[in-house]
Amino acid sequence: MNTIKIGGVPEHFNLPWHLTIEEGSFLKENIKLQWTEFPGGTGAMCEALRNKDIDIAIILTEGIIKDIIAGNPSKIVQTYIQTPLIWGIHVAAQSKYTDISQLENTKAAISRYGSGSHLMAYVNAQHQKWDTSKLQFEVVKNLNGAIENLTDQKADYFMWEHFTTKPLVDDGTFRRIEDCPTPWPCFVIAVREEILTKNRAEIKTILDIINTTTSDFKEIPSIDKTLSHRYDQKLEDIQQWIQITEWSQSQIKQETLQEIQDCLFDLQIIDKKIAPNKLTFEL
DSSP: EEEEEEEEEGGGGGGHHHHHHHHHTGGGGEEEEEEEEOOOOOHHHHHHHHTTTTTTTEEHHHHHHHHHHTOEEEEEEEEEEEEEOOOEEEEEOOOOSSGGGGGGGGGEESTTTTTTHHHHHHHHHHTOOOOOGGGGEOOOOSHHHHHHHTTTSSOOOEEEHHHHHHHHTTTTTTTEEEEEEEESOEEEEEEHHEEEEHHHHHHHHHHHHHHHHTTTTSSTHHHHHHHHHHOOOHHHHHHHHHOOOOOOOOOOOOOOHHHHHHHHHHSSSSSSOOGGGGGBBBO
């Protein structure tokens, strides 16, 4: 039996993977899919792919594109979430900042350089017409680190997925100033090139299985209650999230990859652009 190591954030987007693993769907095909949680997000997963700690990552689109261009030997095999990610822009509950304009030239908490929280700080700054060369960062590793650093005023704001941080807004830890959606499909499935060469058939099987799950995920009886319970979210928040979220079963479009590269290049996050087909692998 082949063991394939996969990683993703500990968020509601990835419940289809957990349900499918728990049901034994991969084991029936002689594949042991070993899941690892990455609270540190995309930057941590990029590093894990490079270090061969995982074979597959469910990862933010802009983050893996940046890292592939920087030499990560992986490829995008499919879009996972077709819809944008809604990034909440948060400050500590007691912060003096109440409006997005006040955050110009303040310090952003980020999980690590190259992470979604890092890249989206640039995207948000561009939206606000700020000078991106003046952005300042405090590396906080994960959500718990952000809580600590915002509370201690070592950083001023933190961008993280709206619904994941909603309980912290509800309990008065954070205050959300505004939302900033990604202008592209938010999560893709990336696989190390070595695994695509050696285990192509297994990767194809894994995608077939997860696509079967995600294609009718919303129709699973009481799935909203399951998500609410497992991710400690209010039922009405989960119901709203389900409404605006669409899973994908197909490869990301080449023109979308070009648009993302154009954006990252304009923001000086990447120093070159490559042919979109060099970012992907067709199974």
